[in-house]
Amino acid sequence: MMKRILSIFAFMLFSCSINDDQVTYEEKIVLWANLRSNFPLIDTVFVSKSASLNENIPSKDLWIQDAQVHIIGDTVNLYLYPIPGAAGRYFTNSNYIFKGGETYKVQAVVGDDTVSGVTTIPEKMEISAEPQSIYNCKDNNYNVPEVNINNYDPWSFPPITGAIDTLTLQQGECFTESFASYPLFKINFNEEDYQTVRIMTFALEADSVDLEPYTDTNNDGIWNTDEYFDDWNQNGLRDSCFINLIYDTTYKDVYELWKETYPRGSNADLGWKKNTPFRYNPWPWNVETSPVSMTWLFYDYYGLQLITFQATDDATFNYFQGLPEFNQFVMPNSNIVNGYGLVSSSASKSFLIYLIRDDSNNP
Missing domain, CATH: 2.60.40 (Immunoglobulin-like)
Structure with missing residues (x-):
C-alpha cells in the first residue's frame, strides 16, 4: 500500500510540474x-x-x-x-x-x-431569442421575456429595422446577486461551431449628462437644498454626471464587488468631470455555452444598448489561451510567421434593447 501511495505521489509531482524555461527575446x-x-x-x-x-x-x-x-x-x-x-x-x-x-x-x-x-x-454567427420562461427565486416567479433580435442592420439607413424591447433592471437579492441572478432575457447561439463567443454590450447613450440624482422628499418635483442628492463626484455640490451610469446608491457596492472599482475622472479634467465615475464602453464578455442568461452583469449604463454576439476565429482563441489572465504558465500562441502579434477575424450579429431604471421603490 505504501509503495502504491508513493507511486501516485510521484506521478502527481511530475505530471503537474511546470515548464518555467525562460523564453529568449528576439527583436521582431x-x-x-x-x-x-x-x-x-x-x-x-x-x-x-x-x-x-x-x-x-x-x-x-x-x-x-x-x-x-x-x-x-x-x-x-x-x-x-x-x-x-x-x-x-x-x-x-x-x-x-x-x-x-x-x-x-x-x-x-x-x-x-x-x-x-x-x-x-468564421462562416456565420447565428443567434436566436429564447422563448418566454419563468425564473424562480425565493418562492417567487418572475417572467423572463422573449426579446426581438431582428431590429438592427448596420447596412440600412437608419440602422434600426424593428421594435426595440424595453427592459427594467431591478435590484435586490434575486436580481443583482450573482451570475445566477434573474436574466433579463436569454439568447441561443451556434455553440457547436466555435470554441468561444464574445458578447459586447455597447451603451449608445453613455455620454448623456444631467444633474446628479436626488430624493424628492416633499414630492414637489424639484430639488430643494435640504433634500438628499447622490454626490457622485464627491465635491459637495449637486452638479452634472453621466446620468445613465448604473451607479445607484444601493447597487454600486455589489457592482464593484463583481466587476471592479469605478474609474473616475482625473485631476486634469475640468468642472464636474473631475472625479466623476464612469465605465469603459463597450463591455466585453466571453462565453462558451448556450443559451446565455443576460443578467445584470452585462450592463454598465441605462438607455439604448447595442448587443453584439461575435464569433472569433481559432487564432484568437489560441492567442488568448496564452495570456496571463487565462494561464500564466503559457505564452500567447501567435499566428504571426517571423514576428509577433495576431491576425484575427470574426463574424457577428447585433440587436438593440432599451434598459431603464426600476423606479417602483422611489417616492
Missing part, C-alpha cells in the same frame, strides 16, 4: 490585424518594431511607417497605404467585403523582413 516585427465577415476593412492594420521590457525607448519610435502591407485572398490582393499622421497604421480605399468561411493572409514587408498571419473568417 509586430503585426496586428482584424477582419470582419460581411464588412470591408474597418480596423486599421498596425505594424511596429518590438522592444524588450528593459529597453528605454518611447513607443512612438517603434511604429514602422514604410512597410508594404497587403491582404491576400483567393480572389483579392489589397494594398494598404500608410495613414498620414498616424505612424504604423495602414488602411485601404477598397470597399471589398470580406467573406465568412474564406481564408486571408495579412502580410507586411519591411526591408528584407517579411511577416504574415493567416486567418479563416
Whole structure:
C-alpha cells in the first residue's frame, strides 16, 4: 500500500510540474490585424518594431511607417497605404467585403523582413431569442421575456429595422446577486461551431449628462437644498454626471464587488468631470455555452444598448489561451510567421434593447 501511495505521489509531482524555461527575446516585427465577415476593412492594420521590457525607448519610435502591407485572398490582393499622421497604421480605399468561411493572409514587408498571419473568417454567427420562461427565486416567479433580435442592420439607413424591447433592471437579492441572478432575457447561439463567443454590450447613450440624482422628499418635483442628492463626484455640490451610469446608491457596492472599482475622472479634467465615475464602453464578455442568461452583469449604463454576439476565429482563441489572465504558465500562441502579434477575424450579429431604471421603490 505504501509503495502504491508513493507511486501516485510521484506521478502527481511530475505530471503537474511546470515548464518555467525562460523564453529568449528576439527583436521582431509586430503585426496586428482584424477582419470582419460581411464588412470591408474597418480596423486599421498596425505594424511596429518590438522592444524588450528593459529597453528605454518611447513607443512612438517603434511604429514602422514604410512597410508594404497587403491582404491576400483567393480572389483579392489589397494594398494598404500608410495613414498620414498616424505612424504604423495602414488602411485601404477598397470597399471589398470580406467573406465568412474564406481564408486571408495579412502580410507586411519591411526591408528584407517579411511577416504574415493567416486567418479563416468564421462562416456565420447565428443567434436566436429564447422563448418566454419563468425564473424562480425565493418562492417567487418572475417572467423572463422573449426579446426581438431582428431590429438592427448596420447596412440600412437608419440602422434600426424593428421594435426595440424595453427592459427594467431591478435590484435586490434575486436580481443583482450573482451570475445566477434573474436574466433579463436569454439568447441561443451556434455553440457547436466555435470554441468561444464574445458578447459586447455597447451603451449608445453613455455620454448623456444631467444633474446628479436626488430624493424628492416633499414630492414637489424639484430639488430643494435640504433634500438628499447622490454626490457622485464627491465635491459637495449637486452638479452634472453621466446620468445613465448604473451607479445607484444601493447597487454600486455589489457592482464593484463583481466587476471592479469605478474609474473616475482625473485631476486634469475640468468642472464636474473631475472625479466623476464612469465605465469603459463597450463591455466585453466571453462565453462558451448556450443559451446565455443576460443578467445584470452585462450592463454598465441605462438607455439604448447595442448587443453584439461575435464569433472569433481559432487564432484568437489560441492567442488568448496564452495570456496571463487565462494561464500564466503559457505564452500567447501567435499566428504571426517571423514576428509577433495576431491576425484575427470574426463574424457577428447585433440587436438593440432599451434598459431603464426600476423606479417602483422611489417616492
